[in-house]
Amino acid sequence: MYTTSTTTNLTDGNLLKQSQAIHKNENTSTTLVNETNRDTTINNKTTIKSPLYYNITKDIDTYKPPNTPGAFIHIGKTGGSTISLLLRNGCHGFVRKPCKDLSERQPESYVSYLSTYYHVPDFINGKLLQHSQAVGYDFYVINIRDPMDRTISAYYDSHPDHFMVSKYTKFKSDHPESEMTFETYRTDNKRTMNTKSIHFKMYESYACFPTLQDFAMLVGHNHDNYTLTEKELETHKTDYALAAAAARDPTDNNRTCSNLARAMIHNQLDLTHMFWNYQTVMSLIDGWQDNNIKEKNKKAGIILVMRNEFKWDDWTNVNEWLGQEHGTVATYPGFAMRNRTNEFGVSTSRQLSEEARLYMCNALVEEYRIYFNLLEMAANLNETDVRMSHNKSRDSCPNLFDEYGSFLYSKR
Numbered sequence: 001m002y003t004t005s006t007t008t009n010l011t012d013g014n015l016l017k018q019s020q021a022i023h024k025n026e027n028t029s030t031t032l033v034n035e036t037n038r039d040t041t042i043n044n045k046t047t048i049k050s051p052l053y054y055n056i057t058k059d060i061d062t063y064k065p066p067n068t069p070g071a072f073i074h075i076g077k078t079g080g081s082t083i084s085l086l087l088r089n090g091c092h093g094f095v096r097k098p099c100k101d102l103s104e105r106q107p108e109s110y111v112s113y114l115s116t117y118y119h120v121p122d123f124i125n126g127k128l129l130q131h132s133q134a135v136g137y138d139f140y141v142i143n144i145r146d147p148m149d150r151t152i153s154a155y156y157d158s159h160p161d162h163f164m165v166s167k168y169t170k171f172k173s174d175h176p177e178s179e180m181t182f183e184t185y186r187t188d189n190k191r192t193m194n195t196k197s198i199h200f201k202m203y204e205s206y207a208c209f210p211t212l213q214d215f216a217m218l219v220g221h222n223h224d225n226y227t228l229t230e231k232e233l234e235t236h237k238t239d240y241a242l243a244a245a246a247a248r249d250p251t252d253n254n255r256t257c258s259n260l261a262r263a264m265i266h267n268q269l270d271l272t273h274m275f276w277n278y279q280t281v282m283s284l285i286d287g288w289q290d291n292n293i294k295e296k297n298k299k300a301g302i303i304l305v306m307r308n309e310f311k312w313d314d315w316t317n318v319n320e321w322l323g324q325e326h327g328t329v330a331t332y333p334g335f336a337m338r339n340r341t342n343e344f345g346v347s348t349s350r351q352l353s354e355e356a357r358l359y360m361c362n363a364l365v366e367e368y369r370i371y372f373n374l375l376e377m378a379a380n381l382n383e384t385d386v387r388m389s390h391n392k393s394r395d396s397c398p399n400l401f402d403e404y405g406s407f408l409y410s411k412r
Contacts, residue, residue: 065089065097065116066131070139070301072115073128075281076273077153078143079308080119083315085333087112093122109329110322111141111315120276123284132286137301140285141318144374145308146389147278147367148360148396151265152350154273155212160203162348164189202272205264208257212349216356218254218261219363265363278370305378307389314380321380361397365409368393368400372407 063069072087074080084090086109088098102108116137118128131137145153156162164186171185172178193200209215260269267275282288287301304321306314312331319329352360371393375386394401402408 063114065093066127066135068114068116068135069137070111070115070141071128071132071137072111072117073140073142073281073285074117074119075143075145075150075278076120076276077150077157078145079306079311080143082333083143083306083311084117084119086315086330087115087117089115089117091117092119093125093127107324107328107330109315110319110324114322115141120273123276123281124270128281129284129286132284136286139302139304139322141304141306142374143308144278144305144371146392146396147364147371148393149308150277151274151360151364151367152212154277155215156348158202158206158272158274160190160206161186163202205260208260213352213356215261216352216360218258219265219359220258220262221359221362262363265360278367278374282370282374302379303374303377304380305374307385309389309392310385317380357397358399361399364397365400368397368407369409372410 068089072083072090074084085100086102088100088102088108089112091097091099102112116131118131122128165182167189168182168185171180190203193203209218263269264272264274267277267280269275285301304318306318315331316329320326372390375381375389378386390405390407394405400408
């Protein structure tokens with residue numbers, strides 16, 4: 001069984017300060033942590049030692065979700081699905097744990113041993129909020145990605161044509177002898193789709209903005225006024241056919257479709273990964289609402305991040321920050337997620353006009369503010385890591401930065 005020792009007398013504040021000093025100082029190797037906390041052998045069992053947990057023996061059944069030392073927060077469209085394949089508990093809360101057999105992938109990662117996995121179903125049913133309050137996790141591993149890239153990916157993830165590609169791919173796998181084309185399959189399925197299903201609602205909604213460029217232009221230029229009235233919001237939640245009708249009505253002047261686009265990008269409609277953004281998900285972590293970054297670390301647990309743009313580097317340094325021996329962190333699961341949408345003529349273009357990009361960036365100011373806070377708080381990143389992510393965001397949304405590269409909206 002896993003056993004933990006209380007031999008360390010570090011306070012939370014000292015622990016945080018020490019761990020950040022070890023990694024944030026670019027002239028100090030993270031192997032110092034591993035040199036200080038070498039694996040030892042107790043009663044013929046290999047012992048894991050980390051800055052947070054001493055004497056965690058490699059046996060299977062002590063830390064059972066949700067009562068684990070840490071939480072793994074999978075925010076949609078940030079690369080978390082691939083990482084989840086390396087987690088023994090990397091499945092939704094309603095699935096019995098452990099749900100992954102990692103016996104052939106040894107040594108198992110510290111993140112896998114020590115964390116409870118949370119994704120959209122666990123956000124919806126309130127488990128993340130409930131457990132963050134009741135358990136009081138010592139650390140949170142959070143998947144993140146540049147907000148513009150994440151939003152574009154979320155737009156396409158909910159696009160009805162992309163849903164149909166997934167269905168068609170499975171259909172062809174089950175019926176390899178079929179000669180049905182993708183176009184025919186898509187038409188037939190749309191005709192027979194349950195009008196109460198989420199996918200039918202997406203078909204109706206995306207009639208307003210079949211392309212990314214359409215969506216961005218409908219979001220518009222005024223990023224201080226995105227809140228719909230209660231009546232408008234209720235209409236969009238209950239009558240998705242309204243969007244399809246408005247898209248065909250020249251007298252509407254895009255008002256209905258613009259309201260819908262704004263509601264989606266500003267997490268007012270809980271239909272897509274666009275809703276479960278940094279603002280919404282982080283609000284479910286107890287203590288995060290505090291305005292003081294140091295207080296957030298103290299109350300909400302230490303923040304560790306894995307950036308999609310540097311997925312495997314961050315996966316490795318998060319595990320090593322927790323104490324896993326250098327060079328022992330397994331990466332790249334046995335198979336990769338594959339996007340086949342382009343094979344069937346469905347666009348995934350990320351190209352936007354300068355005006356459309358400006359609209360999207362302005363709408364994402366609050367997302368960028370939280371994203372940069374997470375980068376600054378991450379105990380596993382050093383100054384160079386943070387700067388590289390800032391530079392990526394400057395490329396995505398140059399209008400949000402001043403001439404010196406500083407984010408213009410750090411504080412309201």
